[in-house]
Amino acid sequence: MTLHTPSSPAELAAVVAAARSTGTPLAVAGGGTRAGLGRPVQAAATVSTARLSGLTLYEPAELVIAAMAGTPLREVTEALAAKGQRLPFEPMDHRRLYGSTGEPTVGGVAAANVSGPARINLGAARDSMIGLKFVNGLSEDVKSGGRVMKNVTGLDLVKALAGSFGTLAVFHEVCFKVLPVAEGERTLVVAGLSIPRAVEALSAALGSPFEPTGAAHLPAAAGEAARTLIRIEGFSASLAYRTDALSKLLTPFGAIETLEADASATLWAGIRDAALFAGTDEAVWRFSVPPSAAPALAERLAPLSPRLVLDWGGGLVWAGIAAAGDAGAKAVHAAAKAASGHATLARAPDQVRLAVDVFSPPAAPLMAIQRKMKMSFDPAGVLNPGRMYPGV
């Protein structure tokens, strides 16, 4: 296994050029903390962004930060925190789910479009990504977007590449728009709701003018009552007002308790990182569905005895299922389809992820476009072959 660690975009391009000319596929790696996400890649060589590191731009008054792709995410979040700012999309840290070590990188977050609970209000990673520099499978060093918040000049390759899992290009620099940290946060908790009632409560909160930045439900399990959670953020007068208003709105669903700053933050970090499944041997599926479809989805999954967590008002469903056999893949994809959504096998042993559809297969016409995209960026199939779909 060869490991390439280019230290400049030119060196990165040379690595890809060599791989292409010898027909040697390259696995693409950042910090390696999310190696368990996607299908296992079989490649004789790996290109790592480890030495493509460092902040390249930070203008707090312009709400913009850029870094080389191999920069540890921590460096970005610390630089932002020092100026009272943050990445809006609250990226999940996959180390808890996978028990992996190392540092998540800026490039990894971009390549997997990693978002967290705040996605419901503040958008996904792709919504904050405003500029990208990358080397495609033809070893060309290309840029798209830039450092300004509004930019519609030419095709938006930034979004096309967000979440492409290294199968189209190797990123070497990413630019994000950022937001100020809210002055405070608070979580409203309603206990004891069934999943259908919980989704109704979350929907009522999300359809209110009070702008929740988190809307999750932890179903009853192991003797603990179910908890339905709504997070609000803002300055203190606003938090007080909104707590009051939301409590009134949610009266029909039961008594409201509140969790303050640290307790609230810890709780949401756990939801963000799917901490319920940390250290277990279950297969973990991640569903993206219309929120109102979540109750029927949960019912359909019941024969698999899943442990569930609902985020995004019900639009994101995590399910821990026995990893035996196909880890429920067939039933899971059918259930996702019935719920007008899709599913990703977020955690399972390599042999399972090689054998089943890790991502719900798109319909044929959509798959045809995906293949055309791959051909446009990486016609020789050098980069991360098969990470998303066999043959792509």
Added chain:
Amino acid sequence: MTIAFPAPRADVLAKRDRVVAALKAIVPGEGVITEEKERRAFETDALTSYRRVPMVVVLPETTEQVAAIMAFCHAEGVPVVARGAGTSLCGGSIPQEDAVVLGVAKMNRVLDVNFADRTMRVEAGITNLAISGEVAHAGFFYAPDPSSQLACTIAGNVAMNSGGAHCLKYGVTANNILGLKLVTVEGEVVEIGGGALDSPGYDLIGLLVGSEGQLGVVTEVTVRILRHAEGARPVLFGFREIAQAGQTVSDIIGAGIIPVAIEYMDREAIHICEAFAKAGYPLDVEAMLIIEVEGSEAEMEAMLARIVEIARRHDVATVKESKSAMETAAIWKGRKSAFGATGRVADYICMDGTIPTGRLPDVLAGIDRIVKGYGLRVANVFHAGDGNLHPLVMFNVNDPAEQVKAEHAGEDILRLCVQLGGCLTGEHGVGIEKRDLMREQFTEVDLLQQTRIKTALDPKWILNPAKVFPLDAPRDEAPREAA
């Protein structure tokens, strides 16, 4: 008149009768427009100094008809220019003599409203404002609000990734779309995304939004709808010096305050818009900011107090809060009619560059120098919070030399934006207008990566031809295999 159109292809013009017959077979009744004087209604868009009468216009009513039209035109190699309401400011929907204009305006139904999931599915020809109108009774709205929202369609918004005054908080079109029904150039119907926040595979919605009709024809759109804030209040801040306004914007954002909108107008724009809208704009200042905050009464008060304090630090000359819904409407009417009001005093071209907000004073000085250098006048209206500039360069349309000067001034302004770290267009799109400037911002390989996607999804390059990419942009004829 400096932008070139390719000569119409004789082989396409020669089969006009066959094209018309085929379209009539697909779209019965009055959906096919062949008479020259009726086709002329489609010869231009909001970039009115350029116009070409299309070969034929077709106004389908269903996705199936669109698919059949595309399949036919693709097989025959006939160019297709998709069109919403024709409000593009960059010539994004200007046809050519050998093209079929495919107008989606008749496809304007609301297909589904889902308050529980906060989504709405509509046909692509519905207007931006009609989407919000459909859900206003329940206190909901669709967030992106381009100034042309009364007329422009969601199809055009998707094509151009339109923004608006309130995208500082709510984002642009790309951030508010969950699903698309796409008809490919071959006439295949593809469902992308839907009611979920993410769609599987590559982010084709992200690619298609803003692709200016280059990659396919969108016939249905699933949008996110949001609940209105409890209240909204714009406040006018007048400054005697331009730099004070710029510094106020920087300090507000630096203080961690993100208002819903921060709009900038210079003296010329203030006077033009006030004469039109009678909004109570201060007339004795060099620059004005319209800053809007949202929330409950107490939340707005608290946020405004902080903003006013920052503005006072920069010697704000006038602070005027809206005291009623009527005043709020007038304040926004003045801003949103800036283009139309300017059109009453002169012809103009509207630029759309974006700059890093910290460079606002530099770009203002630069615009002033450029425009004076050509002996012209300019009115500046900006989305100051996100650095998106709309200088309106004024000229006399009956003086061809002056029009050329205005176009050159506009190009110089956009070059300046790119030099300062910005881009050619923040929300209007490239169209024909900025097509030939793309090399200011992109290298040959940058362009080649874009044209490869174009070629992959439109191998004959029949969709909205001669737009976005320079006419001599690099392209691979077929995807290159390993050398």
